[in-house]
Amino acid sequence: MAAFEHHLSPFLIEFGGGWGIRYYGLAYAFGFLGLFFGLRWQYRLGWSRTGNGRIADFVTWMIVGVVIGGRLFYCLFYNFYATLAHPISIFEVWKGGMASHGGILGAIAAIYFFARQEKVPFYNLADATALCTPPALFFGRIANFINGELWGRPSDVPWAFIFPDDRLRLPRHPSQLYEAFLEGALLFVILLVIRLRTKSDGPVALAFVGAYGVLRIIAEFWREPDAHIGYFGGGWTQGQLISFFQILIAVVLAILLRQSRRAVPRK
Numbered sequence: 001m002a003a004f005e006h007h008l009s010p011f012l013i014e015f016g017g018g019w020g021i022r023y024y025g026l027a028y029a030f031g032f033l034g035l036f037f038g039l040r041w042q043y044r045l046g047w048s049r050t051g052n053g054r055i056a057d058f059v060t061w062m063i064v065g066v067v068i069g070g071r072l073f074y075c076l077f078y079n080f081y082a083t084l085a086h087p088i089s090i091f092e093v094w095k096g097g098m099a100s101h102g103g104i105l106g107a108i109a110a111i112y113f114f115a116r117q118e119k120v121p122f123y124n125l126a127d128a129t130a131l132c133t134p135p136a137l138f139f140g141r142i143a144n145f146i147n148g149e150l151w152g153r154p155s156d157v158p159w160a161f162i163f164p165d166d167r168l169r170l171p172r173h174p175s176q177l178y179e180a181f182l183e184g185a186l187l188f189v190i191l192l193v194i195r196l197r198t199k200s201d202g203p204v205a206l207a208f209v210g211a212y213g214v215l216r217i218i219a220e221f222w223r224e225p226d227a228h229i230g231y232f233g234g235g236w237t238q239g240q241l242i243s244f245f246q247i248l249i250a251v252v253l254a255i256l257l258r259q260s261r262r263a264v265p266r267k
Helices: 023-045 052-078 080-085 087-091 100-118 122-147 175-197 203-220 238-263
Strands: 011-016 019-022
Touching: 011 023, 019 023, 023 052, 023 122, 052 080, 052 087, 052 100, 052 238, 080 087, 100 122, 100 203, 100 238, 122 175, 122 203, 175 203, 203 238
Parallel strands: none
Antiparallel strands: 011 019
């Protein structure tokens, strides 16, 4: 069956010599801009307690947390032996290699330390940040598709693509687009509904952690695992196993949050 040939350039503008304005970089830029304006919007609605005067500072913390977390997680969990042989590669971010699970961990660390410094309730800031995150994930997955990376498993669906770096030249699921829909559009709708239905802090952030894990597990059934990692027992991927533990963490945190609120004496 015929498949679409992927001929998209990773550059919006290319200067030559491998340099230029890449869609992947733009995805990060749009993601952090979305966080900035999303937090301002939520502050005006009364959902966030972080004032406009501190939002720019918080976004800076998030940039540092997401980049460091995403890069370290990728190097340690997805490219460990190559990193061990060439540790300086950790800093070679222009060659690619970021892990969304690590970005989430880095974001949580940034939220914790900023909330502590500014004396803002952690879960209030986490909720506001979580609601702004799915659009950033959406842009990131679209950029993955444009780059022709992180492609899907072989398939004969009518919308299958042949990606340029695939040495096997097999028609494959455009799993990047599936992930853009699941982790981006659908997850945003889920979080927005929760945000509109609750007034307490915590449900949005914990729903993000848990729902992202569930949706990532689903998406991984169409995604080809990294060639140097492959499948684990039972045909599971590393991304699915990490997502499973992420779901457990969300459940444990939700239980702890509920117990802590029950322990507060009523006035």
